[in-house]
Amino acid sequence: MQAQDSKTSKQDKNHTGYFNPAITDKPYFSVQDLVVGYDDTTVVDGLSLTLQQGEIGCFLGYSGCGKTTALRAIAGLEPTRFGIVSLNEQCLTEQTKRKSYAVSPAKRGMGMVFQDYALFGHLSVAKNIAFGLNKWSAADKKARVAEMLSLVELSEHADKRPSELSGGQQQRVALARALAPKPKLLLLDEPFSNLDVVLRESLAMSVRDILKRTNTTAILVTHDQNEAFALADKVGVMHQGKLVQWATPTELYHEPVSPFVAEFVGEGAMIDGIIEAGHVETALGDIYRRMECYDEAGQPQYCEYDYPNGTLIKVLVRPDDIIHDDDSTQTALVVGRVFRGANYLYRLQLDDGQTVLALVSSHHNHEVGSRIGILPMLKHVVVFDEKNVNATTWSEYDMS
Ligand SMILES: Nc1ncnc2c1ncn2[C@@H]1O[C@H](COP(=O)(O)OP(=O)(O)OP(=O)(O)O)[C@@H](O)[C@H]1O
Structure with a gap:
């Protein structure tokens, strides 16, 4: 009885009506040290990740970085040179010094949705799904097809051929079939890449909704950051x-681990910083990293930075880190701007000539060449080390 209760509580619906992913110590899906290659080239190099049941993961990266190869290896469609893939407590692939083992693709219990939908043109929508x-x-099949048609909101198109549907509808049939x-x-x-940009994002959101309602664990491959962020819980940025x-979209944006991730995900600028007396001096002000302790007068204590005085580093500044404020004594010169409907993306030159971006409501219409008041309000301070390879993130800081 107790076990039943605990199982029920793990699958309770949350306030959004979605099922919460089951919380267990062991991940539902895991990949450890996956290596895949063609001939003498290594294409996927030591890839490791985990997903809990009901989570949606995504491989995001430039063309040719190995996303599709990684996905195909997980499906068992490409031979693995090294690594372990497990799903739902079953080992699907183990290529290690000790063992060479692989479950065939058909026996992995995986579904696939492709860029070109791969629907059968001579079959109706309902028969494609079945x-x-x-x-x-026959009875179960009929009920399941009806359930899937309703899930993807295509019940009234059950008897049509795929060619009679729009691209977005065809992709929903492919999803229902999978x-x-x-x-x-x-x-x-790349399930949305044949669709136009506007449809892509709205379909990505509705696919996320369908996957969450059915508590489906999924992995998406895309080179489109908006699509990745609209659909996935965890996004893996791949490079070579x-x-x-491998992190949530918010963590990738605000806490990138390297300059590559910082530049690949979202917009922003990297401004110069110099370590002086334990804090970082920048053109936006001095940044002091706060420790979790206070002196007797209640004043916050600050960390010494890990590098000697005079070390040159970089600080990431996102467009939403710079707030426009007419009353601020700190100003910057508008050197460019792009109208984005609700916002302007301003390019602002600081006093030392460096530029940052600022996202400002389009009610504030400032001409190029004018000066505007700014307040740096970084959500996190992301500091890249002197070799510009690794990043550290400070969540608690003060500026002067
Ligand atoms: N069957 C194959 N034989 C040899 N090389 C291949 C094969 N398939 C892919 N490659 C190479 O492996 C590398 C990674 O390809 P992959 O398709 O995994 O990248 P991707 O990130 O999915 O790119 P895209 O977004 O363009 O599909 C590329 O250099 C590609 O040319």
Whole structure:
């Protein structure tokens, strides 16, 4: 009885109506040290990640960085040179010094959705969705197809051929077909890239909603950051076959681990900083890293930075870190601006000639050449080391 209660509580619906992913010590899906290559080239190089049940992961990166190869290796469609892949407590691939083992793709319990939908043109929408259910009884199959049609909001199109549907609708049929057999893991390879930009983001949001409602664990491959952020819980930035950072979209944006991730994800500028007496001096002001302790008068104590005085470093400044404030005594010169509807993206020159970006409500219309008041309000201070390779993030800081 107790076990039943605890299982129920793990799958309780949260306030959004979604099922919470089951919380267990062991990840539902894990990849350890995956290495995949063609001939003498290594294309995926030591990739490791975990997902809990119901979580959506994403491989994001430039063309050719190895995203599709990683996905295909997880599906068992590419041979693995090294590494372990496990799903739902089952080992699917183990290529190590001790063992060489791989479950065939058909027995992995995975569903796939491709860029080109790969629907059967001669079959109706309903028959496309029923395609993977040949072992189900006729009654169960009928009920499941009806359920999937309703889930993707295509019930009234059940008897149409795919060619009679729009691109977005066809992709929803492909999703319904992949979800119908209840896959343990759904793999989506650039599923929206044939669609126009506006449709892409709205379809990504509705696919996320469908995956969350069905508690489906999934991995998406894309080179489109907006799509990754709209759909995924965890995004892995890939670069030259390596997973550089595997984190939530917010963490990637605000706490990138390297300059590559900082530049790849979102906009921003890296301004010069110099370590002086334990704090960082920048053109925006001096930044003091706060410790979690206070002196007797209640004044915060500050960390010594890890580098000697005079060390040159870089500080990441995102457009939302610079607040426009007419009353501020700190000003910057507007050297460029882009109208984005709700906002202007201003390019601002600081007194020492460096530029930063600022996202300002489009009610504030300042001409190029004018000076505007600014307040630096960094959510996190991301400092890149002197070799510009690694980053550290400070969440607690003061500026002067
Ligand atoms: N079957 C293959 N044989 C040899 N090399 C391949 C093969 N498939 C992919 N590659 C190479 O592996 C590298 C990674 O390809 P992959 O398709 O995984 O990248 P990707 O990040 O998914 O790129 P894209 O976004 O363009 O699809 C590329 O250099 C590609 O040319």
